[in-house]
Amino acid sequence: MLRYPQILKVILIVVSSLTITLASNSFAIPIAAYNQYKLALKDFKAKNYKKAQTAFMKLANEQSYAPAMLKLGVIEQKGHISKPNYTKARFWLKRASELDNPDAQYHYAKMLERGLGGAKSIEEAAKWRKRSAKLGHKVSQYDLGVMYFYGKGVEQNIEEAAALLIRSADKGYKYSKSRLFTMKRLLVAKQKQGDPIAHYLLGTLNRKGYAGFRPNDADAFKLFNFAAEKKVARAQYEIAQLYFYGRHVKKSYAKAAEYYKLAADQGHVYAMKKLAVMHLNRQGGLSDKSPDIVPLLEKSAAGAHQFSQRKLGYMYLVGDVVKQDVKKAYELLMAAAKQNDAFAQRTIGQMYEKGNGVTKDLGEAAYWYTLALENGDKDAKELLESVNKR
Numbered sequence: 198m199l200r201y202p203q204i205l206k207v208i209l210i211v212v213s214s215l216t217i218t219l220a221s222n223s224f225a226i227p228i229a230a231y232n233q234y235k236l237a238l239k240d241f242k243a244k245n246y247k248k249a250q251t252a253f254m255k256l257a258n259e260q261s262y263a264p265a266m267l268k269l270g271v272i273e274q275k276g277h278i279s280k281p282n283y284t285k286a287r288f289w290l291k292r293a294s295e296l297d298n299p300d301a302q303y304h305y306a307k308m309l310e311r312g313l314g315g316a317k318s319i320e321e322a323a324k325w326r327k328r329s330a331k332l333g334h335k336v337s338q339y340d341l342g343v344m345y346f347y348g349k350g351v352e353q354n355i356e357e358a359a360a361l362l363i364r365s366a367d368k369g370y371k372y373s374k375s376r377l378f379t380m381k382r383l384l385v386a387k388q389k390q391g392d393p394i395a396h397y398l399l400g401t402l403n404r405k406g407y408a409g410f411r412p413n414d415a416d417a418f419k420l421f422n423f424a425a426e427k428k429v430a431r432a433q434y435e436i437a438q439l440y441f442y443g444r445h446v447k448k449s450y451a452k453a454a455e456y457y458k459l460a461a462d463q464g465h466v467y468a469m470k471k472l473a474v475m476h477l478n479r480q481g482g483l484s485d486k487s488p489d490i491v492p493l494l495e496k497s498a499a500g501a502h503q504f505s506q507r508k509l510g511y512m513y514l515v516g517d518v519v520k521q522d523v524k525k526a527y528e529l530l531m532a533a534a535k536q537n538d539a540f541a542q543r544t545i546g547q548m549y550e551k552g553n554g555v556t557k558d559l560g561e562a563a564y565w566y567t568l569a570l571e572n573g574d575k576d577a578k579e580l581l582e583s584v585n586k587r
Contacts, residue, residue, distance in 0.1 A: 226256075263297070273289065274308070283308065299333065305325055306321075332536075333536075336370065524554060
């Protein structure tokens, strides 16, 4: 989910009256409406719930603004103004969930699981947790991991459970780290039985220092190597990473490329991206003229890999390696921008500022520059100030 940054005091918004015409998949709203949301959010945090509700309601109805719908759902669910109204809460949370707001999807799944405000459905809760987890919501990743562990609402899958808990733990969620201790005994038992997936997962716990392990690349390499020989794509990717960065083993781009390819051939999205980049950088004896580069990035981008979406989108924008296609560029860059990719957000802003493949719109340019700036793109500050002076 995109974060909606506060406008910095140094930025003079002179385009607040502009209305932005958006594609249905754009998260942008008019700058004036954006500022109204930020003010309403301040009221919400100050517990001025009635005032905040009025503003959120307007934004939800007039702009179909998912974050405002989320807040309306929370106000009703928590009973911030009167007693809790789960029916209304569920209505707003579902609307925001359908617009791919991961926080709303998390709350909506909870209501489905408990049967609050409507029918109870563990299977539906799992469906929305999958969508939220895919968008990076760490608590949804944890909840879904627990569902996979026990086979609740989904078919039991210990590998998927552990993978989700590890992703959540990587984001610092303490309950995921605790739950991995619970899984450790089961994984050790499976490892002793020769299970290659258990070897891979224990290797990951060793490398990251989870579940009581100290970070240990040597032990991780042994565990990954066993799983890699059994054609576990995730383990092949991890072996490639160790060779690429020279952790425990002697650094070797050639060996890294070999293992990235093994994983990529099995559909590993991150391995595809790494292999494509190695081609572009001519590492490990790979060629930057290889016909494999674009297909690798396309498959990786289709798997929602942010870097691949951004890289391939920019290639289409400037006609580098591929034939220039501004429409494809916009679609790929927008997909990355929605995942908080600052470079993609700035580039989308530049497309709107120049009218490159889209209708020229300084208001929309200002919006995306603002997001890019909040996400750490230093070049966006000067571009935003320049747009606001027009």
